[in-house]
Amino acid sequence: GAVVSQHPSRVICKSGTSVKIECRSLDFQATTMFWYRQFPKQSLMLMATSNEGSKATYEQGVEKDKFLINHASLTLSTLTVTSAHPEDSSFYICSATEGGSYNSPLHFGNGTRLTVT
Amino acid sequence: SQQGEEDPQALSIQEGENATMNCSYKTSINNLQWYRQNSGRGLVHLILIRSNEREKHSGRLRVTLDTSKKSSSLLITASRAADTASYFCKIQGAQKLVFGQGTRLTINP
Numbered sequence: 001g002a003v004v005s006q007h008p009s010r011v012i013c014k015s016g017t018s019v020k021i022e023c024r025s026l027d028f029q030a031t032t033m034f035w036y037r038q039f040p041k042q043s044l045m046l047m048a049t050s051n052e053g054s055k056a057t058y059e060q061g062v063e064k065d066k067f068l069i070n071h072a073s074l075t076l077s078t079l080t081v082t083s084a085h086p087e088d089s090s091f092y093i094c095s096a097t098e099g100g101s102y103n104s105p106l107h108f109g110n111g112t113r114l115t116v117t
Numbered sequence: 118s119q120q121g122e123e124d125p126q127a128l129s130i131q132e133g134e135n136a137t138m139n140c141s142y143k144t145s146i147n148n149l150q151w152y153r154q155n156s157g158r159g160l161v162h163l164i165l166i167r168s169n170e171r172e173k174h175s176g177r178l179r180v181t182l183d184t185s186k187k188s189s190s191l192l193i194t195a196s197r198a199a200d201t202a203s204y205f206c207k208i209q210g211a212q213k214l215v216f217g218q219g220t221r222l223t224i225n226p
Contacts, residue, residue: 004159006159041221042218043205043216043217043218043219044160044205044216091157093159093160095159095160103147103148103209105150105162105165106150106152106160106162106207107162108152108159108160108161109159110158110159111157111158111159113157
């Protein structure tokens, strides 16, 4: 089955530093990837849609200068949390579809637990 | 709202019992998908049911869809401890990808 690898699984950083999270589709091409944020015992909040070769589409209320997304290839999208602060501490998850169709099942990475101290 | 809403928010049952959770939505859909999330992990796709289907099975899972009532149910039969997780439905009608709050299922041994 389609596999999405997300790295790192956990990261602890100091306030003011930047953190990069990678999301790779291992055995399929993903023209579109999605980035979510999840707070404890809550649902996933879609942050942005990452499109290969073009600018990401951010959801309302998500700062694009804060959460930089790069989708430089058909198998890799990165999310960089810039100048991280404790309130950015959260669980970040990426997902992708094989054909880029919104009607296809989503394949998720295992998430990244970010803790900003 | 384009998101599905799961019900109940939390469900606790004994191992071996059946678990039923529901999803309601408001818009027209192309399909509806159910996902499972184990604590601290990503989501895993369980089953997809199209708008022209009424019931679908996969192992111990049974999903029904009633488009007239705009609702779906997920039944897990003969539950196991490993089924403990959160379950989310995702409706697919437009390009917006939104998940509901989920149902937190706990299987007690």
